[in-house]
Amino acid sequence: MKPLLELAGVHTHIGAYHILHGVDLVVPEGEVTMLLGRNGAGKSTTLRTIMGLWQASSGSVRFDGAAIGGPGNAQLPTPAIAQRGIAYVPESMGIFGDLTVAENLVLAARSAARVDALDKARLDWVFGLFPALKKFWLYPAGKLSGGQKQMLAIARAIVEPRKLLLIDEPSKGLAPSIIRNLVEAFNELKRQQVTILLVEQNFMLAKAVGDSVAVMDDGRVVHAGAMAELAADETLQQRLLGLALGAHQ
Incomplete structure (x- = not known):
């Protein structure tokens, strides 16, 4: 699959705080890419930077082959980013x-x-x-x-x-029956070839819908690969996430 979204060396500062430290991320077209990591790793900041809600201080964000984010004139305003076919569902739901x-x-x-x-x-x-x-x-x-x-x-x-959905922790605080409904909905969106970048803490959901995965730590992507490979490797899960997916079936 060709990349629909690419982040290269993205740094983001929020006031005096340096949150993203050179994020490299590729989101293939027509797939669900999971963005995993411990709390505070920079996942939500990555989504907000893609949408232009926070501006990258260096690096580049490219969507469908064109620059949409980066320092100075490279940064499009959020409404212009949305008009290119990106939708954002924040953790607060909005x-x-x-x-x-x-x-x-x-x-x-x-x-x-x-x-x-x-x-x-x-x-x-x-x-x-x-x-x-x-x-x-x-x-x-x-x-x-x-x-x-x-x-x-x-x-x-x-x-x-929409060409791309950015969704931040949709299952947070929800009952298992509702999470199963979300899994069914995301799988139907996959069948429709909708591209999704999904931040999630529920590993059952991540395993059920994810095609590829990027794991963040301390404002960087420290692992990228197939979601199935991460789901099958409990040693890697422990190293990257501090817990095993098998405990969340």
Whole structure:
């Protein structure tokens, strides 16, 4: 697979803090790339740097063959990055609690100004992934359960076709049944050849959906390879992550 997203030597500073220390990362087109690592390793900062929410102080971010991030004029503003086909689901989910499920999806759809202007076939496909959203279509998003809010956050990212999804810890705090639903949804997105860069702490989910994996530590990528190879090597898991996937089945 050709790379859709490439980070080369990316450093990111937030105020006085040097968070990313030369990140090299390749995300192949049409695959799910897992971004793993201990808390504080720099995973969320990597996603925010890709989206231009924080600017790289050195290095480059290239998407679909073109520069979108880096110091100075190399940095595109976040709206321009989104318009190139990248959607970002933050750990906070970023939904609007006072608006209905329907209104949240309209806000995320660039081509629709009203609910009845949403692509019906696309919406039916989203409902197939997350049936609860159809049931609670007119409910305020703030009244949804945690799992339903996460479904809405991901639905906002895919209500229109995107080239790349950046998703930050979608399973955090969710019940196992909801996590299984997310696994099914991510596998369906894979079948649709959607490219995903997924930060996750749940190793069952990582093993179930990941094609490739990059492991971060102290602001650097310290391992990159096939997710299946990492899942099969408990010694490597212990060295990179401090625990074994077998304990999280």
